[in-house]
Amino acid sequence: MTSTIAAPRSPYARAPRKNGVNWEKWGWIYMRVSGVVLVVLIFGHLFVNLLVGEGVSALDFAFVAGKLSNPFWQWWDVSMLWLALIHGGNGMRTLVNDYATTRVARGILKSAILVAVVVLIVLGTLVVFTFDACPAGQPADLLPTFCQAL
Amino acid sequence: MPQNSAETLTAKRKTASRRPAGTLYRGREGMWSWVLHRITGVAIFFFLLVHILDTALVRVSPEAYNAVISQYQTPLMGLGETALVAAIVFHAFNGLRIIAIDFWNAKYQRVLFYVVIGLWVITMIGFAPRHLINVFSH
Numbered sequence: 001m002t003s004t005i006a007a008p009r010s011p012y013a014r015a016p017r018k019n020g021v022n023w024e025k026w027g028w029i030y031m032r033v034s035g036v037v038l039v040v041l042i043f044g045h046l047f048v049n050l051l052v053g054e055g056v057s058a059l060d061f062a063f064v065a066g067k068l069s070n071p072f073w074q075w076w077d078v079s080m081l082w083l084a085l086i087h088g089g090n091g092m093r094t095l096v097n098d099y100a101t102t103r104v105a106r107g108i109l110k111s112a113i114l115v116a117v118v119v120l121i122v123l124g125t126l127v128v129f130t131f132d133a134c135p136a137g138q139p140a141d142l143l144p145t146f147c148q149a150l
Numbered sequence: 151m152p153q154n155s156a157e158t159l160t161a162k163r164k165t166a167s168r169r170p171a172g173t174l175y176r177g178r179e180g181m182w183s184w185v186l187h188r189i190t191g192v193a194i195f196f197f198l199l200v201h202i203l204d205t206a207l208v209r210v211s212p213e214a215y216n217a218v219i220s221q222y223q224t225p226l227m228g229l230g231e232t233a234l235v236a237a238i239v240f241h242a243f244n245g246l247r248i249i250a251i252d253f254w255n256a257k258y259q260r261v262l263f264y265v266v267i268g269l270w271v272i273t274m275i276g277f278a279p280r281h282l283i284n285v286f287s288h
Contacts, residue, residue: 032252035245043242046235051277055284056231059219061212068208081202088195095188120202127209135211142212 027090034083041080062144065133069144074128081124089117179263187244190237197234228285232278239273240266 048067050056067073092113100106134147204222207215221227243266251259 032249035242036249039242039246042238046238046277050231050235050281050284054288055281056228057223057284057288059222061208061215061219064205064208064215065212084198085202088191088198091191092195095192116199120199123206124202127206131209138212142216 031087031090034087038080038083038087041076041083044076045080061142065131065144066146068128068131069133069146078125078128081128082121085117085121085124089113179260183244183247183263183266186240187248190241193234193237194241223285223288225285228282231285232281235277235281236270236274239277240270243269243273 049059068077093110096106096109096113100109134143134150140148204215204218207218222231244263247259247262247266250262
């Protein structure tokens with residue numbers, strides 16, 4: 001049995017779709033646009049959480065509550081959440097397309113990626129916008145200091 | 151003479167397989183930056199899944215969040231965080247390199263790889279000592 005290998009740069013055997021949205025093109029653009037924004041958002045996130053003050057040793061509920069009661073950091077974190085998960089999910093989709101050899105395996109793996117991305121975006125967005133920095137009945141020494149004024 | 155020409159042909163084939171023309175992604179800097187971009191991307195993706203779940207514990211209770219975040223403050227995890235930041239910084243700078251190749255000029259891809267490595271080293275010199283001091287002095 002012989003198989004023919006097409007000459008390099010010959011057109012796709014499957015004719016490209018003439019109409020409709022070119023999703024692969026928009027995915028390609030999304031990776032670059034979100035990538036540039038994520039460099040700023042994630043470098044800022046790492047600088048504030050790991051380099052300012054005592055860094056990782058200072059992280060606790062009071063630190064996060066202080067940040068998440070500020071709309072600036074709420075929107076910073078939610079932007080990171082959406083941009084990074086979709087960027088990462090689309091990157092993982094690329095790897096599945098490259099390395100999963102059967103149609104069934106690709107379907108299962110890409111469905112799992114989609115479920116993980118959607119569930120975590122919903123969870124993360126709800127956490128940021130329904131968060132209570134001063135939950136009732138909690139020990140005061142675990143809460144941010146501004147809770148004492150309430 | 152036929153033997154000689156066969157040898158020449160083999161030598162030509164070998165040279166051709168060693169130095170492919172017209173691709174950025176086979177061999178040398180182009181391939182290794184691509185490999186590293188994939189490996190760091192997968193590592194960051196799986197950390198991101200875990201990191202959203204642990205941060206979501208702020209919605210459960212202060213004790214639950216503090217119990218989990220204190221796991222990030224151990225020496226072993228401190229080394230892990232250094233590796234994670236190393237992966238993120240490489241992925242970030244190499245991603246900018248990919249954009250430069252796509253929209254500016256692909257002929258600088260090789261020198262840009264060494265620019266990425268240089269910026270990565272400088273960033274890690276700025277990050278790693280300070281982070282490791284924070285981890286190991288507590």
